[in-house]
Amino acid sequence: MSPAYGPAPTWDHDRVPAPTNEQTVGVVGGGILGLAVARELTRRRPGTKVVVLEKEDRLAAHQTGHNSGVVHAGIYYRPGSLKAELCARGRALIRDYCLEHDLPYVECGKLVVAVDPAEMGRFDLLERTATENGVPGLRRIGPDEIRDIEPHATGIAALHSPRTAITDYPAITRQLAKEVEEAGGAVLLSTTVTGVTARGTRREIVTTTGNHTVDHVVVCAGLQADRLGRLVDGQQEPRIVPFRGEYLTVTGPKRDLVRGMVYPVPDPRYPFLGVHFTRRVGGGLEIGPNAVLALDREGYGVRPHLNLKDAAATLAHPGFWRMARTHWRTGVREVRGSASKRAYLRAAQRYVPEIGPADVTRAGAGVRAQAVARDGSLLDDFAIVSGGGVTSVRNAPSPAATSSLAIAAYVVDRISAD
Template sequence: MTDVIIIGGGIVGLATALQTKQQQPSLRVLLIEKEPAVARHQTGHNSGVIHSGLYYKPGSLKATNCIRGYRMLLDFCDAEGIAYDLCGKIVVATKLEELPQLDTLYERGQLNGLGGLRKLSLAEMREIEPHVSGVAGMFVPQTGIIDYKQVADKYAEKFQALGGEIRLAERVEQVTPGTSLSIVVTSKDRYETRLVVNCAGLYSDKIAQLTQREAIHVRIVPFRGEYYKIRPEKEYLVKNLIYPVPDPNFPFLGVHFTRMIHGGVEAGPNAVLAFQREGYAKSDVNLKELYETLSWPGFQKVAAKYWQTGLGEMYRSFSKSAFTKALQELIPEVQEADLEDGGAGVRAQACDRTGGLLDDFAILETNKAINVINAPSPAATSSLAIGQTVSEKVLARF
């Protein structure tokens, strides 16, 4: 029998496990992960950006957790010797009509406590990124780069050193809440626990449905983000990080350029519907999961509202020239021949029944379970803060 079972070995589940054991070492905490190693999905396919908290509504869970988590992450990395680089980034308005949104971002950044933000003319942008193009921009000094897989592995190491247990290659198949104990059945074993904590990422809604009798009113919709890599001989075009002004109505940041902590430069991602929850390739299709997505009333409303944006993203997915054209808005010198195939990630985006794409972190609680059902970007940056928030909810039960 255990006190707490955490389902999901991504960076949020691992941070929650670590924070729980650090705050209450006597608790028996077990983390169950269906893959043979931790951080195999969203964490392991992360672009490696340390987010500053610029984009998020002041006072929201995203804003408060990102800013608090940012500081906690840097302190953790300093203590554990994990490399990172606070290289800063520029956000570029490529059209005059984007200037009001750039001003809004500047104001949000200030309200969220970001010091050192600078508005930039094109000449000033080119002092930072010589090959960029646009009508105006903003420099964000807090943004950085890191390897989140390395961070997650360190969380796991420290959690186990405190007496926590990790079971790998076990898929949770059933959760039966009881009066005093819940039964968790996996592909390998059966466990009794006083509390279930769901950090299952792309399957968080599925696990949540197992933990409560009443239906939950959100569904995870998987969006695949596809990247190209800049060929080594053209990496000089990008010094650090270059982002566009994002569409305020769409929870994605648009294609951008990212220097990686281990070398190289990524370009992307787009955002297309994935045909299965862990569908990293265009050819990955799970008909049951695809049907569940397409039949969800909330997704149908999203598709009706954003069909033009969605078609553009799909077109870029299949057309390298269209992808290149989007990148050329930021760096006109980039050519199709400069791009080589990169990786892809899948974002777990919660969508409610009315067609709302949940922008903020979301946690649902029952008397026997705590379900983290929406933790998209900047969850990696915010992981220790989210883990602390969830662990405080855990400790309140004991």
């Protein structure tokens, strides 16, 4: 199998080729990406039997259900990368899907704000990247226009992305599952995959509730992508190093001080966007997330939790230690913010000074599945490997939710070519 890191192919999303024979595809993972792939299979390959296998008792239990709900417009991603291609296509597909099914979709817009002259080199580079990616409606604005759009924000310059939106990804996931079942597919909850065995040209997926013999396996396992990937294709790298992203919720009247989203200028050496302000479709305002090493891949509580198996897996990976040597200063800063609400807010108050420690409470957390190579490099692009009856999504960080319907079309194209 060879990794797919290049630009996405051109496809006709609505083409429906007649199947040459009835096949069965098993999709491992009940987040938005797994359900998007399953739904795409039922649309593009009628007659294909699709079964989705999810270990939890509900859909969207992990990354899909613990993110900020942002529909990204493509500001940050390297032009020509799979992220850039699929984010642009995925944003339009998610928008149309929400409109079709009466799901929340609010184009509240985003400001990416520079507050210090030292940031202007990175700011100029980001503007070129966003322009090359065709971010719709993008404008560079100064301090007066910043205040017109976000009256309580401060900065010396900003990129305004008016089409950046917010949505409800768990609701989208549930609607995708409904379509899969209406098309004759099965969505099995509380079903943990424990093994995959070759059966001639087919594969037998062993689960806690019974076995399933399929012609093709698609792994969309997010935080467990490396472990499930090894079961189906034997590849040891890359490994998932989980990062915990903690949120603060703004309480009281000050939650109305931000109309849309206010982001910092990111550091291109690091794959996280920095603490920012984000409105939620329910009307709330969140600050975050930060990015601290997670010792539990599925630890979403207000306080960190230790899972010995997960912690040992991270610490045993040589790539983690090589990464840590490169980024330890950033790590120390993030840990300091995690431990102290006041320290956390110091970064946020550079952009909206009026919101202070008395105006926020600790909320839950998300955990990001970050693929790390053995040499310590952090995989920045989506990583999808395919061949021999297996397609494995090995790295699908943000903007994977935004891109989910486009990633699904890309995956089904690869299954058809296998």
